[in-house]
Amino acid sequence: MRRKEKFIEALLALCAGISVFTTVGILYVLVSESYGFFATVPLSEFLTDDQWTPLFADQHFGIMPLVAGTLLTTVIAIALALPVGLTIAIYLNEYAHPKLRKSVKPALEVLAAIPTVVYGYFALTVVTPFLQQIFPELAGFSALSAGLVMGVMIIPIISSLSEDALFAVPKSLREASYGMGATPFQTSFKVLVPAASSGIIVSVILAISRAVGETMIVAIAAGQQPNLTANPFVPIETITTYIVQVSTGDVERGSLEYKTIFAAGITLFIFTFILNNISFWIKKKFLQKYE
Amino acid sequence: DKKGGPPSISIDGSSTVFPVSEAVAEEFMAVNPNVRVTVGESGTGGGFSKFSNGKIDINDASRPIKSKEDSACKANNIAYESFMVAYDGMAIVVHPSNTWCNDITVEELKRLWEPSARDSIMTWNQIRSDWPVEQIRLFGPGTQSGTFDYFTEAIVGTAKECRTDYTASEDDNVLVQGVAADKNAFGYFGLAYYNNNKDKIKAVAVINPKSATPVLPSIETVKNKSYSPLSRPLFIYVTDLALERQEVRDFIQFYIDNCAKLSESVGYVSLSVEELSIEEAKLAKFLEAHPVKTAQ
Amino acid sequence: MSYKLEAENINVHYGSNHVIKNVSMKLQPNTVTAFIGPSGCGKSTFLRCLNRMNDYIDLFHLDGKIKVDGKNIYDKKVRVEELRKQIGMVFQKPNPFPKSIYENVVYGLRIQGINKKSILDETVERSLQQAALWEEVKDDLKKSALQLSGGQQQRLCIARTLATNPTVLLMDEPASALDPISTSKVEELIHDLKKDLTIIIVTHNMQQAARVSDTTAFFYLGDLVEMDATKVMFTNPRETQTQNYITGRFG
Amino acid sequence: MSYKLEAENINVHYGSNHVIKNVSMKLQPNTVTAFIGPSGCGKSTFLRCLNRMNDYIDLFHLDGKIKVDGKNIYDKKVRVEELRKQIGMVFQKPNPFPKSIYENVVYGLRIQGINKKSILDETVERSLQQAALWEEVKDDLKKSALQLSGGQQQRLCIARTLATNPTVLLMDEPASALDPISTSKVEELIHDLKKDLTIIIVTHNMQQAARVSDTTAFFYLGDLVEMDATKVMFTNPRETQTQNYITGRFG
Amino acid sequence: MSEVNWNRIKDRSFKYFGIGCTVFGLSVLVVFLLSIIIQGVARIDWDFITSMPSRFAEKAGILPALIGTLWILVLTAAISIPIGVASGVYLEEYGKKNRFAKFLEINIANLAGVPSIIYGLLGLEIFGRIMAMGGSILAGSCTLALLILPVVIVSTREAIKAVPDTLRQASYGLGASKWQTLSRQVIPASAGGIVTGIILAISRAIGETAPLIVVGALVFVPFVPSGPMDQFTVLPIQIFNWVSRPEKEFGVNAAAAIIILLLVTFVMNGIALYLRNRWQKKIKW
């Protein structure tokens, strides 16, 4: 019996360890391939050059335009998805009839399952022309419409997982607040959201991850033009789009041009690492306060 | 590496060549139903990487093999032969409401696309003075594609020499959308995409450097070489290893015999009769040099 | 005579389950009423009807009229948030918010938009004193409420409710999770609060009902079997059911 | 004389918090012992040491020896799962599994790998009968346990514990969430079970302690202040602290 | 009094804002579904589902891609669910305090942010080359399983966190071992939440193209894969190929294939939802 328990614990730990092997594998692939890249291109150029043109004759290897594009689309997507997703979660949890909740939640989850090609063309052929009527200076390809559509795609990640977290808040807290004469709005924001903050933060992290990793929407609607800018109206390119284009493209394997994707990949890895540590820190602060 | 099962042929590589190989595979299997032909599109580079490891029999290539890829083949003792199978024309296009831009010279194209044009050639009138003083917006294929390499080589003079401030996409349909939605657009992409979207975009005639006459892109003008210099050849590469198998020999023969007809059915331009006979001869020699392995 | 609270022919259904059957009662101001009865007889349900805490429950359906100070609280025009401020509630399990003691007490004010420090400070002191908790926590108002003992938490919940100056206080087994010392503190508190408030307490503890209440109401299977002055109920009940229940000779 | 249960110089820390201070006690078989004391004095903690339910708690640390039938249960060789089968536990809040009544009762057997229908059926009937629940539920064993009333749920939890034939039964305020009828049923049950088992019950209810127990132990701030025959404790306690607590003149 | 008014106004406005957001999400969904259905539904017939790919849009079918997607779906779920749930359980129930678990926690959050294409490169290296699976269904499934693992793990943890402690104590008190408690009580009780995570994760996996192409998925596969070691293609790759063709008729095919892909997702979600509702109904605290 005891041995069986030990065995099971070891087995579970082993499963959890698979994620470590995955990380090691990813780091191995990224580092071993980008090693050659950084032997040719100095890190200082990589970080400070304001152009990213590895595939042009006049090569520049400044990663910042891609980082800027990634940040820009992600921020736009989250700026749409977080308020909308969280509002939906709260609405379904506190206001809507349970029957509505039961059917709306899975319906919205379908949004996460629609192939991203569809979103991409939707952004290009519907959203962009529409936005151009509001902002005439908007280019035909832009971070704005790609980011917004991406935001729609990740709404269900935030709404569903946050709703689960809100649902799990003990009923007694809810009753305490209502009993004091609080409105559902106040109950939600002063009691439920703080109490469910751990789960809500997790949902946002997953949503950001998905936004950062999304390629097709950006590839179709944002223009694939590395641009060191914070202007959402102009075309940009993101790190992941670049990686996908090159890794399934005509570039010869083993060349410096090909190795750029690993340099870009490792940048993204560090980027998400920093992001995660920040959110970890936030989460810890919140949890100290509420547990 | 494939033991047992039905005889099979694996093709991978460029997504540009894919429709041709797919068409050939389909027709080939119609007459040889027991053979399985698969076609992937992991890109010319990805394909060559598998090709040089002997993982695939045929690589679709939208550009000639590079020296690194060649030495990888050598390192693995793989000999190969390349065959031209079709031409892909490149159409220069503008928005249908564009009334001024009807033809363009190679020099003008160069002035517009060369690296020094970045941040300086920004309006139409800078190309031709009687064109309007309006911003020009550029669209073109992704930088890692064979089309981009070929266009820059043919127009600017060196492959990949190009201004960087234009909107790129790997997907020509996206470029069609981009040009169709912007009245100041100027772009180039595969001829087939123009042919299928004539209602949305307008082609610009390219002035043939030799004859000095404007020529609009079409299958005919590409085929008779009057539309110049904007058409590029598409290739397939075959390993010697694969020729040990009878089904591959049959397949390549079938490919060269039928590529003229089939490439046009998918929107490309076929080789001329002379070019075809050169490829046929090359194939005969290649087959002879690598006889089929007699089964033990 | 003017009653603080009047219920007229209340019937409650959960779906097809008839849980309160034609109950009527009238309560005078500044009295303590105890609701007693076996588990599942509808005490909590009836109590929660009085400040409309059941509104959000699925399938809940109420017929009849409940008047507080003569006004029907189920009237369309009544604002349920206002009502709940006026009719405070304390639950069986202490349920402080995972916030500081101070923030727990001022919650009711903050949601009314009152954020002036002097008012809040004053209210905290007054309510905690009313709830007999001030001495124990006054030096540590920033401490998390979850670090208090069960008895302290329950008194904090009472203080929190008192902060908004309710005129009625509903308590659903407020002492069942508490030890005798905390229990007696809560009971004393009820006694003290009576001069300002009308109180209803649900309890399973007969001694408690006898100790704290002026009137006792005995529920059984959704019926209000008997309601009378506590003294009468515990010494000379009209119904044998009541008699049996109070003496524990039931079931 | 042979004791069923002996605790020798038990000290418990949660981190740096010393919550049980050098407590020793000896219990005879087939007796009922009540633990009383104010909230937070360590009753539950001590009770949970007796079947090692604290093992999984962070920062929990125990010194001293606890012997059941003469064997130290904190010995390395002891299998804690075995131990808990022998020393059953009932909690303050009824906590049935979200399964049928039947499956709740046979859970303890199933986890031992006993799945034979005849044995299970027999055990269900015996345990439910022992827990005085059989008559109420025998026609409806497939019903979800969550549909039972609170009192029924608690008796189900007792039945579930009895199914594995424990020799010691630990009860942590088993009746605090119950109405008087259910409470008296549980008390009767304790009385009946005494002939087979050694029982320890934590309670805040002095009357209850007086009614059901043979011995009473009074804890205060982690100390075992006094332990004696219940009759003596309630009539003539040695310590004034005990006296004060029992009569409610505390704090 | 005016303050209360203001509160009510805020509350009301938020309610309408909530309705607005929900309607917004749903209407985007409806717009998508309608536009796809209008474009593609007429193209769907039995031949479309049972035919091999072809260069003629009207002859082309999706059989190999559909079967490939089903294979990938089943294998990915079969690999990622046990490993993901096990990891989540380990982190939440066993490894709470040890350093290894802390490290794992950050590590998993990081993995969730790694773009899918990098998983493709990893899968090509590890499953394709080192483990010699080549471009098989198994290699693709393993790659996607790694890709969605973080989501499964994280949602498992959140779901387990929500299970009340009284349930664990009841089980321990009856002499159940840790694993028995977990497998018989805690995991079933948290199944609803775990399923939500799995739905989201698998929905994502079956829409992926790039990592599969890198691992070696094909496009033109004129046969039905019959085992996990077979070569394959999947619906999204077929869709993407069709979308990027010049001929418009392929756009219609793409829309039709998207409908089929969504149907596959619906069926899968339907099953998962059925389970979620069943489990959530059973456990109301």
Ligand SMILES: Nc1ncnc2c1ncn2[C@@H]1O[C@H](COP(=O)(O)OP(=O)(O)OP(=O)(O)O)[C@@H](O)[C@H]1O
């Ligand atoms: N939310 C609900 N939905 C459906 N039925 C309910 C709900 N709450 C209570 N009931 C049912 O209504 C009846 C009365 O329950 P109530 O909680 O009012 O009893 P009670 O007298 O407070 O019991 P206890 O002493 O156990 O607290 C019971 O039969 C109960 O099952």
Ligand SMILES: Nc1ncnc2c1ncn2[C@@H]1O[C@H](COP(=O)(O)OP(=O)(O)OP(=O)(O)O)[C@@H](O)[C@H]1O
């Ligand atoms: N898991 C824990 N971690 C840290 N401290 C704890 C834990 N459980 C209990 N304590 C502390 O140990 C002390 C004794 O608690 P215990 O629960 O044993 O009291 P009790 O006598 O059962 O009180 P009550 O009558 O309220 O149930 C208290 O100070 C409590 O705060």
Ligand SMILES: [Mg+2]
């Ligand atoms: Mg109640």
Ligand SMILES: [Mg+2]
């Ligand atoms: Mg206790």
